[in-house]
Amino acid sequence: MQLKYSKSIFNEIIWQRTGLFFLSLSIFLISFPRSWALWPLGIFLIAGLIKWLTNFKILGVNFLKEKMRFFPLIFYFLLYFQYFTSGTGEWKNVEEKLMFLLIPVFGFPFFISDYFIEKIRLLFFVFISGIVTISIFQISRVTFESISYSDGIFRFNTLVAPGISRFNWDQISIFEHPTYLSIKTLWAVVLILFAQNILKLHAYLRVLLLAFLLVFLFFLSVKAGILILAFLLIFYSLKHVKRLWGKISILTLAPLLLLLLFGIARHNLRINQKIMEVKESLSREKVDFKNFDPRTRSWSSSINLIKEKPILGYGLEARDKLSDECRKNGFITEADLRLNSHNQFLETQLTFGIFGTAVLLWILIALLTGRKRYLFSELIIPFFIIISVSMIFESIFERQWGIMFFVIFYCFLVTPNEKAKHINNI
Secondary structure (H helix, E strand, C coil): CCCCHHHHHHHHHHHHHHHHHHHHHHHCCCCCCHHHHHHHHHHHHHHHHHHHHHHHHHHHHHHHHHHHHHHHHHHHHHHHHHHCCCCCCCCHHHHHHHHHHHHHHCCHHHHCHHHHHHHHHHHHHHHHHHHHHHHHHHHHHHHHCEEEEEEEEECCCCECCCCEEECCHCCCCCCCCHHHHHHHHHHHHHHHHHHHHHCCCHHHHHHHHHHHHHHHHHCCCCCCHHHHHHHHHHHHHHHHHHHHHHHHHHHHHHHHHHHHHHHHHHCHHHHHHHHHHHHHCCCCCCCCCCHHHCHHHCCCCHHCCCCHHHCCHHHHHHHHHHHHHHHHHHHHHHHHHHHCCHHHHHHHHHHHHHHHHHHHHHHHHHHHHHHHECCCCHHHHHHHHHHHHHHHHHHHHCCCHHHHHHHHHHHHHHEEHHHHHHHHCC
16 A cells, blocks of 8 residues: 555656756747747646546546636637637647747646745746746847858858848847747836845846846847836835835836937947837828828728627637738738737627627636735736737737747736745745
């Protein structure tokens, strides 16, 4: 009997270590080529499935008790699946959304384990290490590509073509869209700023990592990323200033911080070009905001469609409808590229109508309002800031890059306070 018990404990340890290893590998590789992170994530989910099959009764009871932690995510996937089964979409429209179901359900045995809490420092540190590694690689790559040698002279030319620098935008983010890489980089910044009690990094290392990541954000040239960074710095300052007059001073100076960040960002070639384009457009007598740039064209076309069918939406055919609407409005490039709404709120409303928007808001608000019940409550508001602002400018649930990041860390953040006793083992 003692032998059987010991074997059971041994198997549990093996399962937990296997899950931790492949989850760690997945979040380390999350900004590398897409398939690199998917393979270890798949093995992590298979490990969770095996745990379900061998311990279904106990896990089923626990899942029903904890269902509200993950149910908003699962329900969002069920919206897609319902439209798919009704025959209004293709499998490719729901394939990536499976993460909303698989990660919280198959990952559940691991997320509720005490071992997960004991190793949370490792998981956070692995994620930061992955972002730093890909940042070093990208910066080193474009630096090396800028060096040439001819006639006995070394030359350093950062321009790929006139007005196009190797050190920004798509030139420095070759594995994923720069917007999604900036989201993950900002989350690494948040972990360093707000999770010091978990990470326990040396002060010099914190400063070095923050400085490097902020430089990398500058190179990524994502305007929304600059805006989010300003909000995060303001929130961080408010958290660490106790006196009321100090908080008022910070809020008063907030516009100056935003101006300072964009002043620094103007030294970035791409951002400066965009600012000059905006100035030129605003100087005209009549400004057509609907035709301002690709993003506003997608917004205006989406709003036109939403007005026609606000209650139920267009289902999984929404992208085709949006493409047709863009073409009708003369936005040929956007139509040919079949761009999405570039706004997750518009995208969800366009696809699922009012009910879908309610579920999306449920996901975000439930995380925010329930944060006192969760162990990592200090991280929830910064996470909310990053995600909600990003959703204004991108349909982040329409790309695997955004879904995988969001769902994994959402599941991390909804760890209940009852697990706090195990935090001492970190």
